[in-house]
Amino acid sequence: MKYSKYLSIFFLFLSLQSCSDFLEQEPGTQTSIDELLQNKTGVLQALRGLYSSLEANVRTERYAVYADLQGGNIKFTPIATGSLRGQVSTPSNVEQVYSFDDQALTSNFKLFYDDSYDIINQANLILEYTPSLTDATDAEKNQIKAEALAIRAYTHFLLSLVYSQDYNYTADASHLGIVYSTASIKGGVQYPARKTAAETYALIINDLQTAIANYSDSSLLSGASYSFFNQKNTKALLARVYLQKGDWTNAYETANDVITNSGAVLTSKESLIAEWEKPDLPISEILLEFAIPKDNENNVAGSMSKVFGYNTDQSFEKYTASNDLINLYESSDLRKQLFLTKPLFTLVEGVQTYVNYSFTKKFQDNAGYVAFRLSEMYLIRAEAALETNRADLAMADINTIRARANASLLTNTTSLKENIFLERRKELCFEGFLFFDIARNHKNVSRTDGCLANVCSLTYPSLKYVLPIPTFNTNLNPNLQQNDSY
Template sequence: MQIFRKLKKEYLHIITLLVLLISCDDFLEQEPNRQVSIDQQLSTKNGVLEAYNGIYRDIEGVFSGPFSTYADALGGNITFTPFGNELTVQIPSIIDRTYNFNANEQDLNFESYYDDWYKIINETNIIIERMTGFDFLTSSELNQLRAELLTIRALAHYQVSIVFAQNYNFTADASHLGVIYNTSTLLAGVDFPARETMANTYNLIKADLDEALSLYENQQLLPAVKTSYFSSISTKALYARIALQMNDWEKSKALASEVITSSGVTLLNTTNYISEWEKPIDPVSETIFEFTAPRNSDGSVSSSISAYFIFVGASTTTNLFARNVASGDLLSLYNNQDIRRNMFLEEAISTNINGIISPQNYYFTKKFQDDAGTLFIRLSEMYLIRSEANARLNNTALALSDLNIIKERANLPALQNTNNLLEEIFLERRRELAFEGHLLFDIIRYKKDVERNLGCVSVTCNLSYPSDFFILPIPFNSIQLNQNIKQNEGY
C-alpha cells in the first residue's frame, strides 16, 4: 500500500517530477522509457496541473501513513490492540523505537518522514522556479498556483521542524537549531545547506505564508473537493496553528479570528456531532481542510488513514482491526455528560494477559473509519487556538468565551473559574482533537512532561521536559550526505 512505501533520499529528489503520473510507485524504480523529463512534464497546462496534483497526493501519503499516530501515541492518547498468534498487546514495529523514546539516527522509524518532506519541498521548488515560462496559465492561475505552492513549502518545513527540532521557546531567543529551509532546488553533490536557527526557520515560514496570502485568487485550479486544496482561508488556518506553536500569540489570535468569522464554516452542533463523524466518506461539515483519500480508476479508495484506526470485526478466525485504540488515560478525561464519550467503538477482543486469554474491551475512534479522508484542520481547532492565544495574552474573558463554546457544545457546563485556564484549554484540546495529531506538540509547547499510564506498554512511559528525546535525530544518511548538517543533541 502507498502508506507503507519507502522513498529515496532528499539529495536524489531533484528528479522527483520525472514521473508524477506513474501511479504511486517510487519513481526511481521505473524503467527509463517510462520517465518523462521535467521540461516535458511542465510544458503544458495539463502537465503542470498533474504535477501540482501529484504533490498533494504525496502530502496525503505522508499524513495518512504511520505519522498519523505519532503525536497521539507519544503523548499518551493511544495504546495498542493484541497482535499475532500470541494475542499479546505489542507496540507496532513501525513506531516501536519512537514510542519507547530510544530512537537513534540509524533506527528512528520516521526516516522516510524526513525524506518525504524534503522530496515534496524539492518538487514544489521545481515548479516555482519554472513558473515564468507557464504562458499557458492566466495571471490569476499563476497567482493561485504560486500561493498554494508557497503554502505547501511552508507546511513542509514546519512539519520537519516540529519533529526534528526543539520547540520554538526551547531557548529564550529561539537561537537553537531549526531545520534546513530550501527555497530553491538542490543539486546532488553540489548543494550542502546548513540548518537555520529556529527563529530564522519561523521567519522563513512566515515569509512564504505572507506572500501566499498576498497572491491567493478566488478560484480552484482543479475541479475537486474545495477543502482538498489550499485556499486563503485554509492557509490562514494553517498559519494560525503554526503561529501558536511558535508562541506568536498575537498572530495566531488574529488569524484564527479571521477563519472563524470569514470561512463560512460553522461548528458541528451537539445534536449532529456524533452522527457526522460516523459518515467518514464525507468530511465533517466544520472541515477547513482535508486530504482526500486517493482512489483507483474505478472510484474505489486505494488507501486511507483508516488503516491505522479501523475496526471491521474480530473472531476466532478473522481479525480485521487496526493496531491503534484509545488509551485509558484519554478515556478517563471524558465524564458521563460529555457527548464525546460516544466517539468510540467499544469492542471486545481476545487478549493474552499473563498467559490467560480472555476478551478485553478496546476503544476505536469513530473519526477515521471506513474510507475516511485525512482530516487536517477543522473549525473547532481555531476556537481553541484563539482561546489559548488570548489566555497567554491575559485576555481571560475572551479566552474563556471560546473555551466554553467548545465545552458547552460537548454538553459540559461552562467553566467559570479562570485560575487554571491554560490547563483547562490544554485538556479541552486533548479531548476535542484526539487522534488528529496534536497532543505531543501541545505537551512540548506547554513544556509539560509526557505522562503515559493506563495502557502504556513502553520501556519508558514517562519523559520529563526538557529532554533531547522530545524530538527525533536527523537520519544518518542525511548527515552522511551533507557535512553541514548538525545532529540533534543527545544523538
C-alpha cells in the first residue's frame, strides 16, 4: 500500500502540475520514485497500477462510447425519475463531441488526453528502471518490458485514432499524427512536436514488435491471464494497427497468426448468447479484457455496466442501441438476441408515452472492457484478403462469423467490401470501432434514429473527424500544433 500511495501521489503531481512545477518538486518526488522502482516488487506494483490506469481510461464513459456514439450505433435513454422524468437529452460528458463541436478550451476529452499521456509516462518510467533491477532474471525483466511496451503502444494508438486523421488521409501519411513519448518527464522539461501519421505508426509498430520478441510464458502479476498483455493479444493489437494503416499483407499474416496459433477458438453458435450474458467472466474467445476494479471487500468499483447497464425501469444508464444498428440484423441473426429491449417512460414532443429501448447484453452485470477478441481477427483477415485480391478467402471468413450468428451466408463476392464493413458494425458494436471504421473507409457519418446533435451527419473528408488538442496542453507546449479548425 505504501508503494501504491507513493505512485499515486507522484502521478497526481504529473497530471495536475506543469512541467516546471514538477521540476520544482523533483528532489522530494524523485526519492519516492527511486525507492519504489529499485526492486522487482516495486516495479510490479507500478505495473499493476499501470494496468489499473489503462483500464480506467478506456472503460469510463467518454472513450467507451465515443466510436459507437459518433458513428451512429448509440442513442440516449430518458431521465428515469424526478421532475424531468421522461426527458431525453445529450449527456454532458459528451455533449460537445456528439455534435462534432468539441472546443479546445473546454474539451470533453481533456481527461482522456491527460490520462493517456500519464499512462505513457508511467510505462516509460517502468521501462527506464527495469533494466537495472538486480533481483529479477533477464526473462522477468523482458516480460515486464514487453507488457510496458505494449501498453505504451496501445495508448499511443488510441490517441492517434482520436486526435489524428486516418492513416490514408494523405497519400503518404504526412499529415499530423501525435506526440510519441519514449522517455519519462523525470529527466527534465521537453517540448516535443507531433510526429507525422507515418512516423507515429512506425513507432507504434516498432514498440509492438519489440514487445512480441520479449515475452516470456506469462505475466509476473497475479490474476486472470486474459487481463494482461501477452504475445498473442499483442499480435492482435499489431494486426489492428496494420489494418488501420492499410498494410494489407501484414494485417492478413498477423491476424492469421493469431487465429491459427493463439490457442483461442471462436465461441460456438450454441453458446454465443449465454457467453455474453454470464456475469463476471468474459466471453470465451477473449484475447484481452482488463480486470475491473474492486474494493477491499471484493465489491466492484466500476465496470462497463456503468455505461450500458439496465437494472429496472427506474434504474438504467444513459446509452442504448439506435435503430440504425438494430435494423441491420436479420430476424434470424442470434446477435439480435444480444439486446435487452425495455419500454421506458418517455416524453415525445411533450406527450407522455412508453418507448422501447435496446440495452446491449454485452455489458451488463460486472462487465469488463473488451480490448481484443478472436472475432475481430477473422474480420481483419477477411478485409485484408479482399484487399490482396483473395475475395474467396474473404467471403469464407465473413461466412464463418455469419454462420456462427445464424445469419444468411454470402453466396458471391459482389459488394463484399460493404458487407465486411457492415459485419464489423454488427459483430463489434459497442466495442469501440464504428467511427474509426467510417474514417478508415473514407465514408460519411449518417445518424438518424434518436439523433439530438446539432450536426447528425458528416461528409468525409472533414476536419471534424478528429478532436482538438486541449488548450491547456497547447499553451504548455509551444511546439504542440493544434488540429485544423480548432
